[in-house]
Amino acid sequence: MTRECFTLLTMVMFCTLAVVAPASHAFHPISSKLEFITTYPTYPEVDYGDSARAQAVRRGEYLAQLGDCIACHTTTDGGQPFAGGLPIPTPFGTFYTPNITPDADTGLGKWSESDFIKVMKEGIRPDGSNSFPAFPYVYFNRVKEADLRDLWAYLQAIPAVKQENKGNTLPFPANVRLAQYGWKILFFYPDRGDFVP
Structure with missing residues (x-):
């Protein structure tokens, strides 16, 4: 195959994909509900505070x-x-x-640092209920506590946004948080140690 023929074939393939790919979601009912990102969110301005706190917030x-x-x-x-x-x-x-901003009514404003670490490592919320595994605490449980403390410091330094949390739309019995104990017994194997690369 000549170079010109290969180039032409490649261009036809990419043009075909450009036309067909946007319509392909019609064959996948769940993916048709996904929101496609057109612009990436901008990180908020942060008050780094005093020098002792600033290092943790920056990290x-x-x-x-x-x-x-x-x-x-x-x-x-x-x-x-x-x-x-x-x-x-x-x-x-x-x-x-x-909402994970430090707003006291709708975000993490009433949480403690230990509440945050517990939900990140064990999937247990401050009220004692289980997080659903859509929140990937299964993977966060190996993050070092020092890193989680720094992440907490950052989340406390970003601007608070008062925005009510939307309720999940799960049918019974998937909406029962108590049932997550069974899921954890079957699928959650926490490693209390730190991640070692």
């Missing part, structure tokens, strides 16, 4: 960007950073990500 900011927390905790329609509300459709129903 937490780095970890939040590394973990891409903003991608799940910000809506794609121009929502406020970390204010939640992003729908995550699943075969069990739709989950909506929570």
Whole structure:
């Protein structure tokens, strides 16, 4: 095959994909509900505070960007950073990500650092109920506590946004948080040690 023929064939293939790919969601009912990101959320301005706290906040900011927390905790329609509300459709129903800003009424403002670490490592919320596994605590349980403390410091330094959390739309029995204990027995094997690369 000549170089010109290969180039022409490649161009035809990419043009075909450009036309067909946007319509392909019609064959996948769940993926048709996904929101496609057209602009990436901007990270908020942060008050780094005094020098002792500033190092933890800066490191937490780095970890939040590394973990891409903003991608799940910000809506794609121009929502406020970390204010939640992003729908995550699943075969069990739709989950909506929570507000993780330091707002006292709708965010993490009334949580303690230990509450945050417990939900990240064990999936247990401050009220004692289980998080659904759509929140990937299964993977966060190996993050070092020092890193989680820095992430907590950063989340406390971002602007508070008063935005109510949307309720998940899960049918019975998938909506029963108590049933997550059974899921944990079957699928959650926490490693209390730190991640070793």
